[in-house]
Amino acid sequence: MLFFIILAIIFVEALWEFVLGELNRKSWSDSVPERLKDVYPEDKFQKQKAYRIANYQFGLISSSVSTVAILAVLWFQGFAWIHNIVSYTTESWLWQPLLFFAIIGMASTLLSLPFSVYDTFVIEERFGFNKTTPSVFVTDLLKSMLLGAIIGGLLLGIVVWFYNWAGVFFWLYAWGGLSLFLVFFTKFNTTLILPLFNKLKPLEEGDLRAAIEAMSKKADFPLDNVFVMDGSKRSTKANAFFSGFGRNKRIVLYDTLINDLSTPEIVAVLAHEIGHYRLKHTIRGTILGVLQAGLTLFLLGWFVNHPAISQALGLEIPVFHIGLLGFGLLYAPISAVLGLGMSILSRRQEFQADAFAARYAEASALQSALKKISAAALSNPTPHPLFVFFNYSHPPLLKRLEALDNLKQ
Template sequence: MNAEHIFYIIIAIVAWQFLFDQWLDYLNHKTVNTKIPEELEGVYDEDKYRKQQDYKKANYSFGLLSEIVSFSVMMAMLFLGGFALINNWVTEISSNVTVQSLLFFAVIGAGSSIISLPFSIYGTFVIEERFGFNKTTPKIFILDMLKSVLLSVVIGGPLMALVIWLYSIAGNLFWLYAWMVISGFTIFMTMFYTSLILPLFNKQTPLEEGELRDAIESFSVKAGFKLDNVFVMDGSKRSTKANAFFSGLGSRKRIVLYDTLIKDLKAEEIVAVLAHEIGHYKLKHTLWGTITGVIQMGIILFVFGLVVGSPLLSQALGVNEPNFHIGLLAFGILYSPVSFIAGIFMTILSRKNEYAADAYANGFGLEEALISGLKTISSNALSNLTPHSLYVFFHYSHPPLLQRIRAIKEK
């Protein structure tokens, strides 16, 4: 096998991913059930169901255009040697390999952001606005973008620089040291994301005294869950959609409720949703998810460490002398089929965990409140009630509402 063969393998992988994703999207788009299943009656009235279908169609058309543009740019970069041109530019600026790699990915990231920016603006201020979801102001949108860039520079830059430095000095053990660094960072972020990063974007305040807090504290005692505090996040500053999530490990665990969730759901429904989130913790889903992610990263880095220095990878993208950033880019594309298969198993596991967390809430007699709450959340988000089964299999980390309700009622 030579560099030309690898180049065409890369082309085939990129094309296959695009075509496969579009096929799945098309199947899901064409799956329209005019009759709402019996278990879901009451989620939508006729007018709102029509609105949901319009929302689904708008997102499909918009997503298709966005994917076509991204695919076209990627193909142009590959066939016209765009990555080699950027590599030549960064090597002219600096002879330091770390600086070269940081500049290379900075250029790639900036280009990707510029291309995606019009789509992000249209999605937020046109589609989400048209269907009544958007609460983001232009000021918030710009600040979010600037903060994201700043975090990439302040956190992502030094982390990548450290990994590149390890590559330059550690030889065959590069993958092991890089794994230790990235694993440590992953665990740190799992524990501290909601207390260090999230506050840069959203305000979190302790849930105030009252009926809801009393109900939550009463349930936490019943469940044997040490609850230091429940935080309310101002999700309504960006969207009307509701959510709740659990994050952290050990003493750093934290439950966060969107203010929109508190607005939309009754107290017993919120307790049921909270019971589901506590179920994830009690059943150690967060812990095992972190462990699984760390193991996967170790495998990826081990394989990457074996091939990153191969001249064939760099030559496949038009660069004669192998280097870290071109090797990483080529490897990322070549590894994507393996990552795709691993992702299928992870989504299957995720759906299994969601059923288990629902069952945990059921154990406290909260099935009716949980079903009612899930229906309200789905209705207010104009969720697709009848997605195509293949689309669900490949893309859904949570089971569709109908399957969740049926599983809850079977318990």
């Protein structure tokens, strides 16, 4: 019964995403919204529609292949087969789960690699976004795999070690260890991880930095670290983000953002990012992440050794890494609900950061910046409300412009 429940969860999840995607596709406007005609001329709007269609069709194929692959592995008891290989290779209680998930991770990477190559070098290239060279692509892939092996292996090893050391209360110790890692990663991501992939340099002295410093002083924000990142190394799309806290907080601007926007627009975008810090969104997000990890591990502690989970995946005797995998598949609906709550909160925080930016910079400059960034990325200006509700971490562009209008009034 549990085996068919797992299959049903995967199938229903895929079907639901297809329904949402179809609703979103049918909501695409045939004409440029009046509010966006200054940044979306007709030829660019038609290019945006072609880009949306290409991505939608590609997403259907890639998600279908992924769904069929996992269903096939489950149906033919592929995870039990991998476990048998691992158990013949080593009898170590630590190395068995590490090797088991390493094989699954490698298989997943190989399965997704052709789609990643097509997305980068065909779709993104066709619409003028791609700046990634084959050598950069391969280097990024190898670095990501190495980091995934080190960080993922370390975290999994901590959980497995606590499981064998603490018994039924392993989840509590694992929660403490993973929470420390989450805080560490949030604090040091832009100082330790990001530089492995991109070059960061301090924003040079000049009119732009002077304008940013004036705004940050007005917003009572200690401006220590503003960096420019070589985003143009991979794409023409523009972005900015805030990361870290304490002395390690950083604002990062893509070089493409500096090239595409005026000084008041860049200042407004940075005011939005500072708003996330001043309104404590980063800290709250970290706390929520820690609490969510605690809930997940608590439930894992209850169910990981249940014989039915391992039996559903083809083993008669409970095995920790099989139970962990089965729990992850069964946990998907709960994860989706928690993710929905986080998306709702994230959209609310984006409105709050926009309001903060309107207070300490120019609301009209932020509106202009948002329109330019959206048009440059060929973003969909008319997504379906239901698709937004379940999938968007940011409010749609037109909703953000409308909210800023109300603030200006």
